[in-house]
Amino acid sequence: MLLSGAEIIMECLLREGVEVMFGYPGGAILPTYDAMTKYPQIHHVLVRHEQGAGHMADGYARATGKVGVAIATSGPGATNLVTAIATAMMDSSPIVCITGQVPRGSIGTDAFQETDVTGVTLPVTKHNYLVMDVHELPYIIREAFHIARTGRPGPVLIDVPKDVQNEKIEFVYPEGELTLPGYHPPKETDHKDIEAALELIHSSERPIILAGHGILMSGAMQEVRELAERAQIPVALTLLGKGAMPEDHPLVIGMMGMHGEAASNYAIQEADLLIALGMRFDDRVTGNLNTYARKAKKIHIDIDPSEINKNVKVDVGICGDLRAVLTQLLPHVASMSHPEWLNRIRDWQEDSDERDILNQQVDKLLGAQVINDLWKFTGGDAITVTDVGQHQMLEAQYYPHKRPATLITSGGLGTMGFGLPAAIGAKFGRPDEEVWAIVGDGGFQMTLCELATAKQENVDINIAIINNAFLGMVRQWQEFFYEERYQATPMFNPDFVRLAEAYGIPAMRVTSRDQIEESVQFARSVKGPALVEYVVEKEEIVYPMVPAGADLDAMMRRPKPGEGK
């Protein structure tokens, strides 16, 4: 079969099982756009900014575990993808980005819309390719998908010069094994390491499991639960680990870290054993490393050898796929109980309950209330996709998740503007699920152009804007650490309801708590995108908070009622 490079790209995407791609056309990628007309099986979603395409591919990937695909033209099209690629890299999300490049002969001449995209994206991709020979194209695409989805997942970029897209060759799809001499799947775990881990587990009196994103990527939810239940080990979650174990499970304490549950942080500091599963000890998780979990021995299981002993020195480091390692470990784990330890944790939790804002009489509408009511009225079962800021942390605190991959959020890069496009991508991946984008008024405005994409594609998502008329999270830092000098954080905002309506998107404004249930019903009744603006208290604070770099248990806490500030 004589095919052009562009057609080969489409053929290969088809064979990778790609059903949707997100992109934006331009000169250098036009041959591939033209080839799309022959491949209607792959739905192309026209975005309004390439960053949106990248986040949509990312949202799709996180929602499905499959590889998300974004496509853009050379130069500005490709550079617009960079933020989204860096976001996917930090959170180990499998996406493949295809970019057009100037023709081979023009590379290096500062040709029109030429950017060294493989150079630019080198530090923010798991791997990237510049295709200089059309014969390589099918192999490269296969490799790219393989690399993106296996091991520790991540973004891969393929830069394809325009003349390579146009060149015609006899197409034979490469079947069989890939030859990647430098790509090492994790090996079988040494039984000595397993024994060392077992010894620590069996001799521990105050163990805690730190459950991370790797559990979801490995599909080890069941194994983790078994380990926790059999040995009666409490479980703290990272932000990206939410959903690794149902949050209504009695052993789950909740999120750890900067805005985590106080009980989780105290438990980590008091524990005599940390069992870190597929999490990377981010600085938002550890606080001051010098005082972090000093009483604890540490076991770390991670697929990426460079994560072990990176931030936290561990006693037993096991490199491998979590599920495989736990499968080796579990048969030897004894039944245990730690009633005293669990009681201590319960005491901390009770103290937190007393401080909880939801248990206090407040006459303003709070972001925390909105999120908790969204949880209530969606049955706690929606896929929520957040932006970055206070609303994101409130989501983590007040929307407990029961199922894996139901919270999609930019953790490592903290990319404002992620929420709306990622929600669109997630809905494409899981069309039968209820998807809510929960965004701040600031971050929403970074990518709100994708409202048009949602409308054009009639994507059935619900958008909740938590409008505090501030860059809330930054305002909070200014309140705490810069003596309330609110430099560049108050926001002029458009009328979000009329804005949505200008896009033909039904919208409603909520200003009091008793409207929240109705707003959820309203959003659900709309077939296609719907938007609800929640006008909330401007100066809400997210507690607890570990100031950046402070000791994990040196949390700023909300005072108990009657205690005053």
Added chain:
Amino acid sequence: MEQQKPKKHILVALVENKPGVLNRVASLFRRRNFNVDSLTVGRTHKPHISRMTITVDSARMDPRRIATNLFKLINVIDVAVVSQEPHVSRDLALVKVRANDAESRNSLTLICERYPARIVDIGPDVAILEIVGQEEQVEEFIEQVKPLGIVEMVRTGVVAMGRGTRILDSAYEPVVPVTSNGNGANYQQYSV
């Protein structure tokens, strides 16, 4: 006062011989803020595999951090910290020194006799000395010739190899030798 010389760690990486691989390695070191003392790249007996030798100051860098990160690069086939096992290491320097009188020529000859060094070029004004030896030896040698007046110098950086039958090699063989000029996959290496 004599300063204690910090110990060096030596890593060896086998990499695919493709354009852009050196860039990936250099970019990794920069991005991760790895302090690398020297980095050399050269061919091996297999045209599709190159070999890098990397030395780092052990007081400042844990070689395992570098090794595990290098290992993650798709084009890096294997990594070993050879300084943790018996090994041979060599550095080569070419040193151009002033040699415009009998006395300096005489000193040069004497210094070279005490080191694995020789005079490889000599003219009325300057001579080029070559030394091949362990890094510390090379450094000592340079200190010795410094008073004579070094006018130009170049060093290759350290190369190293584990002793004995510990072989650092890869069984990986492309089906047809690599010819592509791209930094992408090499389709010839697959059997279609």
